[in-house]
Amino acid sequence: MVGFQHAVRHAAEAAGLLDEPARAIAAQAWVGGGAPAFAAELARQRAALTAALESALGRLAKEGDAVPSLARPSTGMTAVHGAFSGVEPAQLRRLITGLTTAAGELPRAAVSLGAPEVAAIGSWSAAQADDLRRRLALILRDGGDLAPAPLVAFGLYGGHAPSAATALLTAVAGGDTAALARLLDLQRQATDPTLAARVNAWWRMLDTAARDQAAKALPGLGLLDGLPVTLRDRANRELLAGEKARLAALLTTVPSDPHLRLAWPALLDRVMRELDHVKAIEEGLAQGGRNGRPPAYLLSFDTRALGQAVISFGDPDEADRVVAYVPGLNTTLASYGSDLNRAAVLWDQAHFFAPSQRIASIAWLGYRAPQIDWQLNVPGRSVATDGAAEKGARALASLTDGLRASHGPSGTANLTILGHSYGSLVTGKAAVLRPGRFADDLVFVGSPGVGVRRAEELGVGPGRVWAGEAAGDPVADLARFGNDPGDDSFGARRFYVEDGPFYLTFKAHSDYWNDESESLRNLAHIVNGNYHKVTTKAEEQP
Incomplete structure (x- = not known):
């Protein structure tokens, strides 16, 4: 009888060896990523441990011996999906220490109680402790005591978030x-x-x-979206230089194949156009560091067809305030200089009002914008349909996923997406793709509609959707793609924009970034988060 009671005490002690790791999980050692899967597996191992120990006692019990229940009370393991802003080393070390202890004690319990399945649980604990210890060391190497959310969610517990x-x-x-x-x-x-x-x-x-x-x-x-911006810039500049050299070499070589020679004029035209696109990107990058502006960073590009490019003035990974401008109708890489200028002057104005803040202003031409050309009636290309916006929205959503993933730990960073013209439709559709996680502020200027009826459908906080419309802008009142964002029924916050010409011209559609304009000042105040300084009517101007 004494021998069996000793076995019961030994089994009870062994049954509690996974309690400390479970308590660390309950204390939210991490949130998001593979946390729910890990918590579920830990719960399964605890249940298997209890069952194995009770089974071993049952084999040791003699007539008259009562096998007690070794079930452990719930620890409330609530590892939920969600955002996580940092690492608490003490909780993570608590988890690792508990698993290490279990890894050492469970094999001994398995031998003394004759329960080989208990040793297997000890091996699982050892493997988890070693893996987590290695990952935690890597995280603290780069992030100190505060690590970026994706590193916690997928770096530390990546094995439990399959994809x-x-x-x-x-x-x-x-x-x-x-x-x-x-x-x-x-x-x-x-x-x-x-x-x-x-x-x-x-x-x-x-x-x-x-x-x-x-x-x-x-x-x-x-x-790749999500990589550090400085790495992307370096790699993309090298890729651009290689593309420039490849295209230049093509100009000096007439194909020997007679069939290819017949097509040479068309090929030559394409090569020249792509070299012009390379030049446009180079000129845009050269604007960085001028007139007090920060360096320019090349986040992505594509010289083919109409061309695409994403350039940021300032490093978004280190910025307190990030704004991405999304252009619309007729935008191409050949005309990208005007879009870069809009991003640059917005940085200038925002920096003027808040010189102590780190600001990054992005000119995002990451999609094929509709053109007024022979494809006007092609559904996937026409400005009259939302086909181009659907494709652009996916690319824009991926950009913001990447900006959030690569940004350094910060409680002050704010992301504003500014959609102009058809670009506002792209922005609206991207916001719907990432409800509640796309941007902190949405700004629409000269918008023909953003794909929804009300601002609340865009998934940002109350009062964080903005609309500016110039009287005389022929696009702003179209409401072609949902309710007009400038209409009171939409629910956006209107900010003051100077009137355009009294007659309908496209000049009014492009004046929102004019020097010394109230619209530019208001855009800067929104980017800086100084909402109380945003004017809503002419008489509020200083």
């Missing part, structure tokens, strides 16, 4: 260009709102040698 991207990222680390192409395709689809966060965590968890290897082997690496 189609996981295997692709592993292949990319080995220099697999096909895997990178598949990742970029997933990025274009924008169906996984966690993709950029996974990319960011994957990169941060690589050591320096692995990072260097991936960057050298994959020229297109900088096109």
